[in-house]
Amino acid sequence: MINKLVIFKALPLAFVLAACGGGGGGDNPPADMPELTVTKAVVDQSQTPAVEGTVIDYEITASNTGNIDLTNVVVSDSMLTPASATCATLAMGADCVLGGSYTVTAADVTAGEVQNTASADSNETNPVNSNTVTVNVPNTPSLSVSKVLTDQSDNPATEGTVLEYTVTATNDGNIALTSVVVSDSMLNPSSANCATLAIGADCVLTGTYTVTAADVTAGNVQNTAAADSSETSSVNSNTVTVSVGESSDSGLDVRPSNTTCIAPERPSSAAGYRLEQVFEGLGNLRSPLWMGQPPGDNSRWFVATRFRNEDNVGRIFSFANNPAVSATTTVLDVPITNPPNEGGLLGFAFAPDFATSGEAYVSYTRGVTGGVDLQSVVSRFTSADGGITLNPASEEEIIVVNQPFSNHNGGNIAFGPDGYLYFGLGDGGSISDPQNNAQTTSNVLGSMLRLDVSGDGTGYSIPPDNPFADKPICTLGYSPTSEPCPEIFAWGLRNPFRWSFDPATGDLWAGDVGNLLREEVSILEKGGNYGWVTKEGFVCLDPNNNNGILPSCDDAGLIDPIIDYNSGNAAGDLGRTVIGGIVYRGDQLTELQGKYVFGDSYSSNIWTLEDDGNGNVSLVDLIPNAGIFIAHFVEGIDGELYVVNLSGGIYEIVEDSSSGTNTIPDSLVDTGCVDTNDPTQPASGLI
Template identity: 45%
Template sequence: MRQRRPPLLMLVSLVSLAMMSLGIFLACSGASDGRGAEPPEEPGEGGPDGGFDTEVLFGLDVRPANPTCVAPPRPLAPAGATLERAYPELSFTQPVFALQAPGDSRRIYVVERGGRVRVFALSVTPVTSSVFIDLSGQVNMEHDETGLLGMAFHPNFATNGQVFLSYVGNNAMGGLRSYIVRYRSADGGATLDPASAESVLEQDQPFSFHNGGHLAFGPDGFLYFAFGDGGGRVDPSRKAQNPNELFGKMLRLDVDSARPYAIPPGNPYATTGGRKEIYASGFRNPWRWSFDRATGALWLGDVGEKLLEEINRVELGGNYGWSVLEGSECVRGAGCDTAGLTPPVAAYGRAEGISVTGGYVYRGTAVPALVGKYVFGDFGAGRVWTLPGDAVPDGGAKPELLFTTTLAISSFAEMNDGELLVVDFAGGGLHRLVASLPAAPGSDAFPTHLSATGCADPLDVKRPAVGLIPYGVNAPLWSDGAQKERFIGVPDGTSMSVGPEGVLEAPPGTVAVKTFMVGGRLVETRLFMRHPDGVWAGYTYEWNDAGTDAVLLETGKVKTVGTQTWTFPSRGECMQCHTAAARFLLGLEVAQLNRDFEYPGARVASQLGTLAHIGVLTLPSGVDQFPRMPAYDGPEPVEARARAYLHVNCAVCHRPNGLGRGELDLRYSTSVPAMKVCGVAPQYGELGIAGALLIAPGAPSKSVLSRRMHSLSTSRMPPLATAILDTEGTTLVDGWITSMPVCPAEL
């Protein structure tokens, strides 16, 4: 039988204290495969020939106490603000916006992407909501960026009952079409009459994304509406700069002087060439914009392509650069004509976030530190920043981080009193911006060294704390060939359970620990913590050259390690992968953990069985009832192994409600036809491949999915924290594509 090497580290437990003499920090048992996972073990391997006990049922007899490696409170927000769940009894389905009727603070209306607007009263503690209007039969929900997208009350709603809705539905030919529709309420805002619909403006959409969709009335009484560029990679038809197209524009309409609307006389093209509805141009995908109620200034968040997210101050006739510029960078190579283009007020890159959500200038009273500041966020990273309310384009304004959340921030909402809510698309809740308390005198700061976290042995920081439990996965994430060791710390008296999609649900206080080694050298340890308030956050510690301790990084970092470049992720980048859509705990899912593992004392046993036996994990059924993710080099068919690779390395973003572009669903549990990848034409560029498909059966060279995996340019996938090609992974996926004679069909 195959011999195993002795474990590099013997975990401290109540029955194995004497085994701590070997090892480096967080080195799990078994031989490393260079990808950060231990080779799967066959049940029953060992015995007299291998020197292992074949009668071992569990890897640990008892649960080790975990007195120290417990997530502390989150680092205090320096700007004096935080979030709290508002109306905790209420939850909505994919909410994208919330608002109140002008002059009427009795109710809050919540727009759900699926086509419903729900309303609830504030006279008592809200526990239920009712349907204001239901357009679910009219909106298109087949694509991630379609659906009901915007809502605006007429300024004179109290007397005319008019409400305007924006949604993407189908046209007569089955294609996509954007609609702005006027409705009326006959009962003072309790419901909206679907039969009162009057079409205001319609526009066919060439793609399923970059629809814009937000609308609001300005201080001048006109209705403003923003279209995205229509989709496609880098605005392929350059619609955003074409004055004869509505795409990539802010529109301004007079909906009172004529039906369906009149043109305000001040619009740039009101009397000359170009579409008369246009107010400003040069946008990629405006996602939420607002007027400062004190100054009238129009602030807009514009989602970037590959590099930068923008915040713009929009003025009449302005051109905000897309698709000549992305932020301040030329889109189509070095050198571009920027004459007449207005730069953004501020921009941020992929280290901070991935999809901006525009906000509001705060004019409330509950958070004095924010008065007069523009508050905005990021859908992917869950981060919230501020800018000075008087910041101007190209004025050098730098976003100030307010706090980080685990929310998928689809919108901010300004109430009639000026207070702000944050709308959580994935979780379905509304969250209120409130003042945070100052730190108590003498309170402990967040640990700046790994040795102070409680997750390392105080006598030797290279060793783990006594309560950490090692684990391994069947299919590891590619991390530039680094060796990785994984541990989990669960607070005493609590346990994990199996949540949706088989991902473990961990109690507050839990810490997942992963250490990276390159050529045997300690490089980085990441702590992913669920803080006492339930919020997940990631922290990166960089090991010093002597390997005696690791220091907390406040931002991302790139440095040379040996002969390769190593990228330390920022906290924003951590949350771009550890999202609500991915259930936060990557790798800690039953299909990944369903394997044998070598525990201290060379005890080989089922991980799931062991975790359940010691009370760290509650299983709803026997271990044999759970799926098992195949190893990349296992005996399973190439399709299964390749799909496991895509699940681990790609599906964190490419899944329903994920951050990946397009409509791919690369989760292992998704059937091949439902993955929307085989035989599908790419929407974000063909990468120079004539007749390219995302997967062309039998032809990796004509498959965009393969080309992106082989690339280290800005078109590469995955886009973060890799600088070395995964040749084994690309060979595996190419082998699957080659083996496909045709695209499989659903049974």
């Protein structure tokens, strides 16, 4: 007799021996038969048919089809984000599922498909692969071209009139095009070349044509442009016709003199702005650094003070949201031992569910020994009395970071709209980041961190879409393996002391305090490198000279700020310490709707930003030299703007209606454009 053994999928040697009769007596019980199968399927895609940029969602399911529980089951697919999922134990008949996404690339479009296979493994089985899943990506090159008349020197056109045209070739296919040529033999220049034209991009030819006597005879100028590429056939534009006539001598020999009908100066805003002190009954608040309200609770305010000399604590206190309030309640005292000039209690954040959990988070520094100047600490505290106070004995340390120097601690914390806790850290201190921490992702200094603190007890977990989410947790802020720290959301920052989320869009706006040259404001994106210490603001730095600027530097991959300004106390300098602010979404200051309001603690200037629509952003004075030491811009539950003065005091930004000017005349006669005796007739000198 011939014994036949058929082995399916991944079976261990013990099972093979049992099937062959080896390893024991004939009456042995059935052998353990661990078995793992894996399938992969597309569950969604953002666009059909798929093109470059289409996001494809996959679901990979590993199933325990054996007769024993499996341990350490890992489902993986290197193409996806996230790339793996782990199930510590997988019972018989149960599934371990990885949901991930993939974004179609230009290479996939060239290949015409996205094709890949997932795998699964466990301690008890060998690796197994899934079915291969193929998503077709049609390769459809397409080029269109349009032509428009953008200007002419005389209207109507006559001999000698210069006509200016713009010819635009657009890649409206789903692959990049190469060797794109836009041409029009009538124009000067007659062609434009684009070596590569991305999907949706334009290749533009701007040229001129001078009307000839022959055009006058014909009565018009009529022509068509064309475009071509290596991947497409030549295509023609629309035909543009311009009427041409003979020149006329009609008109005025001399332009009349107009001395009265002149536009007035543009009116200033109907209302300026000023700071109005509020809650004056509280007196001097002793170095307030942060202020805020519990989520959804407009009945009270909380304030955090950096340090109290007499009892060596940073104090958090609350008070009623009442203009006449005069009493405060101590919420929590955090011991602060001999803080440096930038240390102390630096940040506070309510848990999103504070009303029910009573949990809040505190950021502070503490002195240590052993070659480390100090540590930055974020801890969770819990209320035992319904949110009136926080129990100091409830402290649970979430993260501790060693600081090599005593300055540039950052310290601001806040929950983002995604429910994760964000923690801003400076570059570790000294001058010009001597350890290059901000550009070294194997430590968390000079970075914005993003942590999942939803679990119980100390510590945190890593949001699965953090840039380095698959790397080992960093201990005391440093990687145990020299790999990037998974806590990092963005890096390349010097000292992001104050930052906030736009309540409407979720954008993360950050003020990054400068070194010696520039202060800057950026919108921080996940995985972004914001340049310090290669750049400060928009300028390239000389690594051999703290004040030196280079004409260029290797800034590939670095993200420039939204705006920067001169840092220092020389003429033309606007401040020395930027304080990140708030995108205003309240109701009272209507002209500030959607504008970012921020300032500088050194100059006490408060600004907004103005975008001209072409990507050029400029500073606009809101309250020049406000006269306070700005520490924090605050958005109340009501959406209105408040400013914390580190020297003591809280202020609200309000309209100052007395500062506006109106230059528009009240009556038509006052415009100078009509006859004062008969307003139905134009003034002398008008035609």
